[in-house]
Amino acid sequence: MRIALLTRRFDSAGGGTERDLIVTANGLRASDHQVSIFADEIRGATGDWNVRRVGAGPRLGRTLSLLRFAWTAAPAARRAGADLVLSFARCVGADVMRSGGGAHASYLRAARKWRGALGAAAMRVNPYHQVQMLVERQAFRTPGLKRVIAVSNFVRDDLIREFGLAPEKTVTIYNGVDLDRFRPAADSSERAAIRQKFIVPASARVVAFVGNGFARKGLGFLLEAWPLVAGGAFLLVAGADRQTDKFVRRASALNVGGRVVFTGPQPNIETIFHAADAFAMPSLFEPFGNVVMEAMAAGLPAMTSAFSGVAEVIPPSMRGFRVENPDDVGEVALRLGALFDAPASLAAEARATAEKFTWARYAKELNALIESIG
Known part of the structure; x- marks a missing residue:
């Protein structure tokens, strides 16, 4: 299957979401899927990955860039021949959405705990945060959305509550850990x-x-x-x-x-x-x-x-x-x-x-999900 991965930023040397994207791409490719990556911003070397920038032209501010990418990335991937679109970003029209952070509205409500009432209110009226909420509401409520992947049940439950998602279409796949890098001290x-x-x-x-x-x-x-x-x-x-x-x-x-x-x-x-x-x-x-x-x-x-x-x-x-x-x-x-x-x-x-949470386990569960859709 030809699978497109959508991400706001591609950085082969990055951590967090960037690392999760590369691990996902490797896991899909190991199961003989053809993987392309569509990004709003590309940093560093792309290696042997097929990485394409969405939205050629002048750089926009972060709010307009978010809007442009959210509505154009999935169509661009399909025009390029993708059979399935898996998004790591807030994008409208993906077949599978992976959420590493839960609903943005939930994050903004929680922000009151560490930013205070005024700080959280300022975030909520900021156009960038308003657009993030607008995009994710549309993305998670699109009829063509086939599955939602959450990184924990904490996130899964939040998404189901916030967007009225069908529980059977929303699954938890835990991230893995690099057991070679992270190990007890040698001596x-x-x-x-x-x-x-x-x-x-x-x-x-x-x-x-x-x-x-x-x-x-x-x-x-x-x-x-x-x-x-x-x-x-x-x-x-x-x-x-x-x-x-x-x-x-x-x-x-x-x-x-x-x-x-x-x-x-x-x-x-x-x-x-x-x-x-x-x-x-x-x-x-x-x-x-x-x-x-x-x-x-x-x-x-x-x-x-x-x-x-x-x-x-x-x-x-x-x-x-x-x-x-x-x-x-x-x-x-x-x-x-x-x-x-x-x-x-x-x-x-x-x-x-x-040791129970390997990236191999993650890849196995992800590929099983893809096969269930295919």
Whole structure:
């Protein structure tokens, strides 16, 4: 079958959605499908992929670019001979929509939790966000839509509620994890070297927090809980945020600045996991949370939240680390205490859980879905 993948941006070296797209393309091609990629923006080398830019001509602002791509990408793919169109972006007219983030309207409602009432209201009236909601309403309610893929049941349930989708047409296919890249530290010297780099005592308990968008991912709540954490534990914060300085100042004001290390973005994020004893990300809104699965693949017991899709696949032995109300600092501290008391045997269980979610499994489930449509 000739399958077209639609994406706003193609970047063969990117992460997140860009990585998921490449993995999907490889999985489809391994099953003898012919794959073409249609993008609004193309970055880096395309390798041996057939990548085409939709909407030749001058670059437009992000709102107009979104509109143009949303209505022209699927027709362009069909004119090029596609038998099936699978969209990773908000596009009207696809046969299959893959949602990695849930309904945009749901995201905007949740944004009140970390942006405040005024900040969330400003987002909601912004033309770019208005257009995203307009496009996705049309995309998910198009009669020709055959299937919707969600990255978690958290997302699937949200889409069914928001757009009145038929449950039988909406499926969950969990992302995979790179088990070769994300693995337990090879030996204690690797762990010691990374801790030395970030000036963390070799004997300290260390929790890793990894991600961009600190407020949404619950870093503020972790910092508020840190003075309640006994034993001189350290928090390693890896990622980028425009308000990093605000979080640094908050840590200092809480008198835990000496135990919170902001590493900035790390190209080899697996090294942060190798320096840590556990992982924590009490998010306010997380459609899945690939980084949690990556931390578990590295052998770390993980704290997540009830607002994270990945919480669905956490083993029973780690459910005591799940935060029901991330803005309840007392609960966050309680869950951190349980995380610190976790038995060493949970390292193997964390790894075993991650091993169930391979990209090979993802490809098998995706191809089965495609065959059911074909």
